[in-house]
Amino acid sequence: MTGSLNLWLIPLVPFAGFLVNGLIGRKLPKAFVSAIALIATIIPFAQVVKIWFQFSGLTLPYLENHGTWIWTGNFNANFTLALDQLSMVMLLIVTGVGFLIHIYSVGYMAHEEGYWRFFAYLNLFMFFMLTLVLSENFLLMFVGWEGVGLASYLLIGFYFLKDSAVKAGMKAFVVNRIGDFGFLIALFLLVAHFGTLSFGAIFSAVAQHPEWQGGFLTAVALFLVLGATGKSAQIPLYVWLPDAMEGPTPVSALIHAATMVTAGVYMVARTHPIFERSPLALSTVAFIGAITCFFAATMGLVQTDIKRVLAYSTVSQLGYMFLGCGVAAYSAGIFHLVTHAFFKALLFLAAGSVIHSLGGEQDMRVMGGLRKKIPITFWTMTMAVFAICGFPPFAGFFSKDEILYQAFIWPHGGKILWFIGWVTAGLTSFYMFRLWYLTFLGESRAQTHELAEQGAAVHARSDSKLVVEAEHTHGVHESPWVMLGPLVILAILSVIGGFIGVPAAMGRHDEIGHFLEPVLGSVPHAAGESSGLELGLSAAAVAIGLLGLLVVHFMYKVKPELPGKLATQFRGLYSLLLNKYWVDEIYGAVIVTPLLLFSRYILKALFDRGVIDGAGFAAGMTAQGFGAIVQRVQSGNIRSYAGWLAVGAAVLLIAVYFGFTSHFPPQ
Amino acid sequence: MVPIYYYLILSAILFSIGVGAFLIKRNIISVFMSIELMLNAVNLTFVAFAHHWHQVSGQIFVFFVMVVAAAEAAVGLAIIIAIFRTRATLDVDRIDLMKL
Numbered sequence: 001m002t003g004s005l006n007l008w009l010i011p012l013v014p015f016a017g018f019l020v021n022g023l024i025g026r027k028l029p030k031a032f033v034s035a036i037a038l039i040a041t042i043i044p045f046a047q048v049v050k051i052w053f054q055f056s057g058l059t060l061p062y063l064e065n066h067g068t069w070i071w072t073g074n075f076n077a078n079f080t081l082a083l084d085q086l087s088m089v090m091l092l093i094v095t096g097v098g099f100l101i102h103i104y105s106v107g108y109m110a111h112e113e114g115y116w117r118f119f120a121y122l123n124l125f126m127f128f129m130l131t132l133v134l135s136e137n138f139l140l141m142f143v144g145w146e147g148v149g150l151a152s153y154l155l156i157g158f159y160f161l162k163d164s165a166v167k168a169g170m171k172a173f174v175v176n177r178i179g180d181f182g183f184l185i186a187l188f189l190l191v192a193h194f195g196t197l198s199f200g201a202i203f204s205a206v207a208q209h210p211e212w213q214g215g216f217l218t219a220v221a222l223f224l225v226l227g228a229t230g231k232s233a234q235i236p237l238y239v240w241l242p243d244a245m246e247g248p249t250p251v252s253a254l255i256h257a258a259t260m261v262t263a264g265v266y267m268v269a270r271t272h273p274i275f276e277r278s279p280l281a282l283s284t285v286a287f288i289g290a291i292t293c294f295f296a297a298t299m300g301l302v303q304t305d306i307k308r309v310l311a312y313s314t315v316s317q318l319g320y321m322f323l324g325c326g327v328a329a330y331s332a333g334i335f336h337l338v339t340h341a342f343f344k345a346l347l348f349l350a351a352g353s354v355i356h357s358l359g360g361e362q363d364m365r366v367m368g369g370l371r372k373k374i375p376i377t378f379w380t381m382t383m384a385v386f387a388i389c390g391f392p393p394f395a396g397f398f399s400k401d402e403i404l405y406q407a408f409i410w411p412h413g414g415k416i417l418w419f420i421g422w423v424t425a426g427l428t429s430f431y432m433f434r435l436w437y438l439t440f441l442g443e444s445r446a447q448t449h450e451l452a453e454q455g456a457a458v459h460a461r462s463d464s465k466l467v468v469e470a471e472h473t474h475g476v477h478e479s480p481w482v483m484l485g486p487l488v489i490l491a492i493l494s495v496i497g498g499f500i501g502v503p504a505a506m507g508r509h510d511e512i513g514h515f516l517e518p519v520l521g522s523v524p525h526a527a528g529e530s531s532g533l534e535l536g537l538s539a540a541a542v543a544i545g546l547l548g549l550l551v552v553h554f555m556y557k558v559k560p561e562l563p564g565k566l567a568t569q570f571r572g573l574y575s576l577l578l579n580k581y582w583v584d585e586i587y588g589a590v591i592v593t594p595l596l597l598f599s600r601y602i603l604k605a606l607f608d609r610g611v612i613d614g615a616g617f618a619a620g621m622t623a624q625g626f627g628a629i630v631q632r633v634q635s636g637n638i639r640s641y642a643g644w645l646a647v648g649a650a651v652l653l654i655a656v657y658f659g660f661t662s663h664f665p666p667q
Numbered sequence: 668m669v670p671i672y673y674y675l676i677l678s679a680i681l682f683s684i685g686v687g688a689f690l691i692k693r694n695i696i697s698v699f700m701s702i703e704l705m706l707n708a709v710n711l712t713f714v715a716f717a718h719h720w721h722q723v724s725g726q727i728f729v730f731f732v733m734v735v736a737a738a739e740a741a742v743g744l745a746i747i748i749a750i751f752r753t754r755a756t757l758d759v760d761r762i763d764l765m766k767l
Contacts, residue, residue, distance in 0.1 A: 636763035638698075642689050 005051055007064045007081040007134055010044040010091065014126035017041070021123065025116025034106045037119035041102045041126055045095035051083070052092065060084045060518065061200070063136060070139070074195050082136035082199070086519045089334060089512070090133040090266055093341045097258045098126050100486035104349050105250040107482035108356060118158060118248065125151035129259055133266065138187050138197040141267070145183065145231065148260045149176045155255060156247040168243035175240040179230015186223035189216070203273040214278050221274050221281030224267065225288070232264025234322055235292045238315050239584055245307040249352030252307060257314045257348050258341040265321040265337050269330040269520060276328070276521075283412055286326025290407075290420040293319025295581070297427035301434070302567075302577045305362050306351050309435050313388065314344055316424060320403050323421055327414060329406035330520040331513040335501045336403055338512070339395035342497045343387035346490035350381035353479045353487065354439060364435060369444035373476045376484050378440050380491035385436050387494040389429040389545045392538075395497035400425065401538045402503060402510075408537055418537075425541050429548025437556040505531035506538075674715035681708035695747050695757045699740075706736050 017040025025033050061084035070077045083091075102122060109118050128151055132144025149172075157169030187197060193216060194202050206212060228234070233241035244256045255261070268275060268285060275282050293316045300312030317340050324333030355362055357374050371378045387394035390401065404425070408418040478484070501512040513522075555562045567574045579585070633644070685705035692698050710729045717725025751757055 638759050638762075639690055639693075642686075646686055646690065 005054075005058075005062060005064070005083065006047070007062075007083060008066055010047055010095070011127050011130035011134060013043045014040045014123040014130065017123035018120050018127060021116050022120035025120055028116065030110070030115050033116045033119055037123055038099075038102055038106070040123050041095065041099045044126070044130065045099045048088075048091045048095045052088065055088060058083070061136075063200075075191060077137055077139045077197055079140065080136035080198070081134040083134070084519050085516050086266075086269060086334065087133050089338060089516070091130070093338055094126070094129050094133060094259050097341050097345050097490075098129075098254060100489060101250050101254040101258070101345065101349070104253075104352070104483050104486040105248075107480045108250055108352055109248065112248070114158070118155075121151055121154045121158070122251075122254070125155070125255060125260070129263075132263055136199055138190060138199070138202075141270075142183060142187065145227075145263060145267075146180065148255070148263060149173065149180070149231070152176075152244070152255050152260055155251040156244045158247055158251065162246070164243075165246040168240075168246040172240040172244050175237050176230045179227045179237055182223040182226025182230070186220050186227065189220050189223065193220075199270065206273045206277065212277055214280065217274050218278040218280050221271075221278045222284060224271055224274070225281060225284055228264030228267050228285075228322075229288060230264075231267075232261050232318050232322070233315050234264070234288050234319060235295065238292060238296065239587060241315055242308055242311040242580070245305070245311050249307065249348055249355060252311070253345045253348030253352065256311070257344040261314065261318055262321065262337045262341070265318065265325060265333055268322070268325045269334055272325075272328075272330050272520060275325075279412065282326050282328060284326070285322050286407070286410070286413075286417055289319045289322025289324070289326050290417045291319070292316070293323060293424045294420050294427070297424045297431065298577055299580045300431040301427060302574060303431075304365050306354065306364050306367070306435060306439065307348070307362055309364075309431055310344070310347050310351060313347075313428065313431065316428065317344065317388070319424075320400060320421065323407055323417060324403040327403075327406050327410035327417065329403065331516040332399070332402040332406050334516060334520070335512050336396075336399035338500070339387065339399040339494075339497050342395055342490055343384040343494040346380060346384040346487060346494055347388065349483070349487055349490065350377050350384060353377040353483055354381075356479050356483070357476050364438040366445050367439045368442045369440070370476065371440040374478045376478060377487065380484075380487040381440070382436070383491040383494050385432045387497075389432050389548070390425055390541055391545060392542065393495075393498065395494050397538075397542070398498035398501050398503070401534075401541055402501060402513075404541055405503075405534050405537050408533070422541060422544060426544035426548045429545040430552055433549050433552035434556060437552055441557065442560070503534060505534040671715055671719045674711060678708045678711040678715070681705075681711065693758050693760055695750070695759055695762075698759060699743055699747070703736065703740070706732060 017036050020036050020040075021028075021033055025036075028036075061082050064081045064083075066079040066081070068076055069079050102119075105118065105122065109115055112118065125148060128144045128147025130144075132141055132148060135141040135144060153169045153173040156172050157166050159165045190197060190202060194205055196202065206217070226237075230237045241256060241261065245252055247256070275285070296312045296315035296319060300309050300316065303309045303312060317336070321333040321336050321340070324330070324336055353374065354367070354370060354377060357370070357377070358367065361367065383394065387396040390397045392398075404418055404421050407414050407421055410417065501510050503510050503513075555566075576582075635641075682705050685701045685703075685708060688701035688704065689698055692701060710732055713725045713729045713732070717723065717729075747757065750762060754762065756762075
């Protein structure tokens with residue numbers, strides 16, 4: 001090994017950027033703020049790339065200890081950073097995509113208030129995310145885990161004057177707390193059982209005891225899953241992610257699509273030795289993933305807000321990753337995480353470019369015909385749409401097929417999982433091409449549509465007024481190159497990104513799968529006779545994707561009046577989807593309202609006001625009343641004091657004389 | 668030789684008169700004089716016991732008490748004069764500024 005890799009620099013440089021921008025950024029010019037933020041992200045990226053080139057020469061996992069954090073009794077936790085293949089992949093994604101999105105933000109946020117605040121939060125997010133990825137124990141990972149939640153909260157509520165943004169931020173935070181509760185319980189169980197939180201120590205202990213199956217490990221795994229469902233927006237805790245679209249679009253791209261929400265997937269992959277021992281927990285992950293990916297896709301079918309479609313799409317794609325992890329194909333899940341980071345970041349950034357070019361408009365019903373006006377955005381977004389729909393040879397094709405194939409050959413209900421995933425692939429294709437047709441093709445509906453005025457008014461609040469006016473003066477226009485550059489790079493990655501994992505059945509070696517093998521273990525793969533199956537499944541997935549495209553073409557191009565007709569004909573189903581199965585309302589009625597009522601009337605009125613305040617009041621009144629009685633002795637009259645003195649002396653004398661005390665016994 | 672309890676009884680009587688006067692009298696001067704009376708009653712006991720036990724320390728205590736009483740008289744009378752000047756009264760019941 002040649003020298004230290006200085007892993008600690010990777011998270012700490014963005015943190016320094018956060019400190020500088022957060023503390024004095026308000027007084028600095030915008031160019032300076034963005035320069036600091038970009039430098040603070042390119043240094044980690046450059047270092048990660050440098051490590052990547054040294055990677056083959058390293059002994060893995062490479063550990064770096066930076067002292068003891070907690071040392072109490074038998075338990076200690078260190079500031080230990082670790083580098084292995086899995087964290088290498090995550091580092092490349094987080095720093096690479098993160099850097100691109102930082103560049104994009106320079107253009108996107110150019111006219112916004114609180115420019116410095118935005119970049120400070122973004123750098124803070126990078127710090128916590130890199131801590132999460134690099135940590136060698138659960139506790140440090142939990143720090144990153146909580147920290148990205150904090151950064152997410154701050155950035156969702158970035159337009160803090162807007163009520164809905166503040167509420168969305170709060171919702172994201174509270175829902176994430178529920179998941180974090182599960183994570184914490186899992187940590188407590190691990191400490192109680194192993195006495196340590198180090199990944200290496202726990203996993204080697206598990207490896208040495210093949211007789212440990214299920215039981216305790218199932219409990220740990222299920223609590224970890226609860227944590228993962230919160231962070232990665234899976235059923236039942238996915239409700240925060242669609243609302244999180246209140247944040248600026250680069251935030252949606254970075255945090256709520258490419259990196260933070262994949263933390264749950266990363267965590268499941270990282271702790272897979274525990275999941276391996278618990279078929280129940282694995283099945284839970286798989287079915288949560290499958291059900292989430294299906295339901296989120298159906299909700300995405302009818303949304304009209306361009307970012308909300310992408311939000312549901314993100315939930316759905318995260319469901320695929322969970323499905324992959326749940327069928328023990330962790331590398332497939334991570335592979336999809338990588339490609340998804342490319343094309344979903346691109347989708348969000350391109351959507352941001354559309355929104356930017358329309359001066360803050362997000363409603364797809366008033367878009368249309370943008371293909372000619374913003375060609376670069378159109379073409380890059382087209383790449384992303386093809387990638388997410390899984391058409392070969394785009395990135396999503398390989399990763400999604402890998403997951404579907406692994407699901408198909410999974411012995412415990414794999415066919416059902418595959419079927420759900422397969423149907424979802426069709427739904428994905430439908431909602432993505434619907435977005436594509438509505439946004440870019442056809443004629444512009446901005447003038448004719450009654451919603452134009454209303455929509456613009458709605459979103460004028462989200463962006464600062466200045467932008468809206470400035471943009472509207474010269475109509476629809478392409479975004480500046482500082483925004484288009486990252487789009488183009490991500491588009492290239494979305495096209496070629498899949499080639500890192502082409503399976504053997506298609507003549508390559510599944511490089512990413514083999515790369516991750518030392519950490520995640522090998523996955524059963526098509527060899528020889530079953531490669532036909534793999535190819536068949538791929539063909540089926542592509543077919544259903546094409547079907548989705550054809551249906552969209554028919555509904556939105558050939559017969560544009562058809563969607564409206566269908567919506568009225570299947571009114572119940574349509575409003576069910578449009579209202580997202582009323583899940584928010586159900587959660588509100590079943591959990592939030594009873595909790596609020598309980599807090600307000602039982603805890604606040606009865607317990608807080610009654611018991612606690614009452615006890616304090618009673619203690620005060622008792623002291624005061626007793627004081628009022630004793631106060632009479634303090635008359636201020638010297639002779640009464642003297643009288644009390646004389647009486648006291650007389651009592652003492654009598655006591656002594658009659659031998660009432662043992663100290664003065666009669667001689 | 669006069670038995671010791673004669674002195675003690677006399678001393679007790681003097682002390683009781685002092686206490687009684689202290690409680691009854693309202694004039695500060697009278698209160699002050701009753702304090703002196705109590706002190707001297709105690710002095711009498713000291714001297715009587717010193718004589719009885721042939722111990723000189725009792726008599727030395729008496730000197731101490733006298734010195735302290737003299738100092739107290741000086742300070743006390745000064746305070747009384749100050750009070751009389753400011754409040755034009757010597758009635759202890761009306762000097763109750765410290766009352767709650």
